[in-house]
Amino acid sequence: MSQPELLLFDTMARELRPFNSIQANKVGLYACGPTVYDYAHAGNLRTYLFVDVLRRALEINGYEVNHVMNITDVGHLVSDADTGEDKMEKGARKQNKSAWEIAQFFEQAFFDDLKLLNISTPSVICRATEHIQDQINFIQELETKGFTYQTSDGVYFNTDRLADYGKLARLDKQGLEAGIRVEMAEKKHPTDFALWKFSGDKPRQMEWQSPWGIGFPGWHIECSAMAEKYLGDVFDIHVGGEDHIPVHHTNEIAQCQAKNGHVQANYWLHGYFLQLKKEKISKSGTSLRLDALIAKGYEPMAYRYLTLTSHYRSHLSFTWEGLSGAQKALHRLRNKVAFLPSNGKVDESYSELFMRHINRDLNMPQALALVWEILNSELLPENKRATVLFFDRILGLDIHKIETVEIPEHISRLVKLRTQVKQQGNYKKADAIRNQIHDLGYQVNDSGDGSTVTIRS
Numbered sequence: 001m002s003q004p005e006l007l008l009f010d011t012m013a014r015e016l017r018p019f020n021s022i023q024a025n026k027v028g029l030y031a032c033g034p035t036v037y038d039y040a041h042a043g044n045l046r047t048y049l050f051v052d053v054l055r056r057a058l059e060i061n062g063y064e065v066n067h068v069m070n071i072t073d074v075g076h077l078v079s080d081a082d083t084g085e086d087k088m089e090k091g092a093r094k095q096n097k098s099a100w101e102i103a104q105f106f107e108q109a110f111f112d113d114l115k116l117l118n119i120s121t122p123s124v125i126c127r128a129t130e131h132i133q134d135q136i137n138f139i140q141e142l143e144t145k146g147f148t149y150q151t152s153d154g155v156y157f158n159t160d161r162l163a164d165y166g167k168l169a170r171l172d173k174q175g176l177e178a179g180i181r182v183e184m185a186e187k188k189h190p191t192d193f194a195l196w197k198f199s200g201d202k203p204r205q206m207e208w209q210s211p212w213g214i215g216f217p218g219w220h221i222e223c224s225a226m227a228e229k230y231l232g233d234v235f236d237i238h239v240g241g242e243d244h245i246p247v248h249h250t251n252e253i254a255q256c257q258a259k260n261g262h263v264q265a266n267y268w269l270h271g272y273f274l275q276l277k278k279e280k281i282s283k284s285g286t287s288l289r290l291d292a293l294i295a296k297g298y299e300p301m302a303y304r305y306l307t308l309t310s311h312y313r314s315h316l317s318f319t320w321e322g323l324s325g326a327q328k329a330l331h332r333l334r335n336k337v338a339f340l341p342s343n344g345k346v347d348e349s350y351s352e353l354f355m356r357h358i359n360r361d362l363n364m365p366q367a368l369a370l371v372w373e374i375l376n377s378e379l380l381p382e383n384k385r386a387t388v389l390f391f392d393r394i395l396g397l398d399i400h401k402i403e404t405v406e407i408p409e410h411i412s413r414l415v416k417l418r419t420q421v422k423q424q425g426n427y428k429k430a431d432a433i434r435n436q437i438h439d440l441g442y443q444v445n446d447s448g449d450g451s452t453v454t455i456r457s
């Protein structure tokens, strides 16, 4: 099979670029991880599903992926302007637990969600609180190079010292200086950001000694320090949600450029948001948590299917109808595949087409459409199965899983009636009932020891 070239949309270049790794057959991938002060919501999970598909796509292209993900368990302030409370301390207060307990609990809940969604575990998981010294060292280097200044509440990065600050987001720094009213406090420029915050006179649960005074690190410095520790000062891909473009990734880049003289990643990829009637989804709302979806009778994998129906660079509008449709489609898919014989061969030309969709910036909607096209094609049934299951290495839908569907009462009654009339020898009536069941969306499968019913494929 000839492999089509892998193209990825790089936010920095604002265009599709052929992917070339630094080391042959190896990829260093840094994905910004969760802030563990509450449960993840479906939006957050959409971003991790995107990262998972990216990782699987790289793997199927023959790369060994060193996937590093941080856990933000300190330092993410409520406001992007470096004011307000630390989200962890706030979460702890709200739940009447210690910040450490909160972090541990929600980190576990996050990994439970990833498992339910069949998301591969990162190769390295690193917590901000376990890398305080690395962050202090990083800040000290920035200080030596003259990129920092101190105020009464912390140590700040001076964005004025970098000529191309904000290039990832195409930030208009001059416009920002003149126009937007940002909470400045003692900051010299609106875009300056905290590297280290002092505890001050407010009691804190998470705080450390530093050369500048007792306090805690800023949010951006944790990613710069840990990415460099585990992937080196230049690595292949950095990913996160689209909200990271103007602040978090912009500031990560500024720190690395200031310290090392270059941008740390060769490709910057961003997953667009899941939206709820065009509104922002917040962690404080509980309705879009994975456990809430499960409680409403949805399989976690139905949500995975739903996210595959839209491109990662499009907003996805969440609706319950959409999720129901995804669940039905997934069940239909599994049912179809379950009835196909094994021992087939992966079809070369369909695989090439599939890889073309994947390698054109992860076009999952088209890849998914191709799955259905194959199932309705003239391919040999066993080859259909082999090909679709090969595709599932990227889709990650567990298509081979045998579907156990609940048959509604009115259908069970019809099946019983059909068995009775068949036993009485009335085959014409039995066939008519079979057709009726078929029209209602189900399929009777007769076997030696009785009839079983599945959703019609």
Ligand code: AMP
Binding pocket: 032, 033, 034, 035, 036, 042, 043, 044, 045, 046, 047, 072, 240, 241, 242, 243, 244, 271, 272, 273, 274, 275, 281
């Ligand atoms: P947080 O736990 O708040 O740090 O966010 C974890 C990840 O979820 C980040 O990569 C965010 O960019 C991403 N994210 C936040 N809200 C959404 C959303 N509505 N849709 C998709 N991704 C999101």
Ligand code: ZN
Binding pocket: 031, 032, 033, 223, 240, 248, 252
């Ligand atoms: Zn980050």
